[in-house]
Amino acid sequence: MINKLFKKMSTKPTTQNLVQPQPQQPANEMQQQKLYPDLQKNEELLRSIYDNCSDVIYRTMLIAGRKKAVLIYIEGLSDEAGIEDYVIVPLLREDLEQNMDISQFIEQNISVSQVNTVNTFTKCVEYLSNGNPILLCDNEASALALGLCKWEKRSIEEPVAEVGIRGPREGFTETLRVTTSQIRRIIKSPQLKMEAMKIGDYTQTNVVIAYITGLVDATLVEEVRNRLKRIQIDGILESGYIEELIEDAPYSPFPQLLSTERPDVTCGSLLEGRVAILIEGTPFVLIAPTTLFSLFQSAEDYYQRYVISTLIRWLRYCFMLVSLMLPSIYVALLTFHQEMVPSSLLISMASAREAVPFPALIEAMLMEVTFEALREAGVRLPKQVGAAVSIVGALVIGQAAVQAGLVSAPMVIVVAITGIASFMVPRYVSGIAIRMLRFPLIILAGTLGLLGIMLGLIAIVLHMCSLRSFGVPYLSSLATPNPSEWKDILIRAPWWKMDTRPRLTGYYNKFRQGTGQQPGPEQGNDT
Known part of the structure; x- marks a missing residue:
């Protein structure tokens, strides 16, 4: 009887059995x-x-x-x-x-x-x-x-999620024509094309595909156009709807489209041969294709001197690894590999954990979940009380937990460093992916030690190697054997060195500027 019930529940309903709601x-x-x-x-x-x-x-x-x-x-x-x-x-x-x-x-x-x-x-x-x-x-x-349409709209303001010290202070708004005008004001060439379509049976949301002819691959534009046309949905309320419906790997924790509310970032991507998807009702624009390294780059990297931008970029990569691996390494060392810790530090950590009744795995999971809850509470609460609640809550809960013997002081320090390191990621969606992957790594560290961490990292790298963003490999810039592709990945080369576009997006118009523009004193003008 139970088997028949499960078989009946597992069978897929046919179109004859479904009662489709008929429109008026x-x-x-x-x-x-x-x-x-x-x-x-x-x-x-x-x-x-x-x-x-x-x-x-x-x-x-x-x-x-x-x-x-x-x-x-x-x-x-x-x-x-x-x-x-x-x-x-x-x-x-x-x-x-x-x-x-x-x-x-x-x-x-x-x-x-x-x-x-x-x-x-x-x-x-x-x-x-x-x-x-x-x-x-x-x-x-x-x-x-x-043509007498007029409605209330938000004025142009500085982006909240992508704040920079140097660079433009304006961001996109929810009005589509304001967004397109901001891009047109930067890229004045008639080669900038904007194709319009409507998506959503009830909302009829206006969507625009922006690209530059002569720079973009025509097959990429056609692929974006086909993926948008096959969407059948009642309504589109935000760009996240479209992002989930057109990405290559929907079950991956990594974002395969870059979302931004900055016109300069969008125009920079268009000049590299990418495609921008503009949606009415949201200030966020989707950029396709994207790579892992694009998600860790900030617009401010290109407005500061290249030495400073390179150092900050390396600092960002290092703290990304810290945010991903520090709690799991701490759990693995305390659980399986005590011999790798210096004796004096091991004695100090053991004395701090003497009154803690939980193993290191449970202790780390408890603190990480609490920290993530405080972070989300600070984001969802009103701005006047959000920061105060998150800071005071972290201090009070951390101190009370240590005094009560629920967690040790070193664990609080590790979780705090991990939280600070996660704020170094410039893109919020990238930070969420790292925060999600941190928990399975902690579990692997608590069960298999450093071997579990290595297996987890190998699985993450293999997964990223298999990812595609509109046909472009997720790790394409780093995997290429051409070192010239690394000048905007591992470092931020000076502008007079970045004379070519990325190979997989700017193939049809390789050179973006003239060669031999290294600045210096004119010959014969030395005083």
């Missing part, structure tokens, strides 16, 4: 229809489509005292002052000449820069949803969509 067929059928010459019928059908929508405004008027018309717009999405000044007032004038056609009168009196002619209810709904008023006239089988 009459509304959809009406949207596909063309407009009628009868104004009253067009208005009734639009009212039925927007039934129970109190924010949809219908303004009936008599154009030039002769022709009946209806102006429809959505309150809060359209510029009501512009509608009044540039549409309603000019059209209500009654100085129509006898020999002037009413359509000619409308064209001459509507002082709006963008006016589009629509012939179907689908287009009417699309323009209305974007904030463009629709003007319907009697005895006309078409309507005019007026």
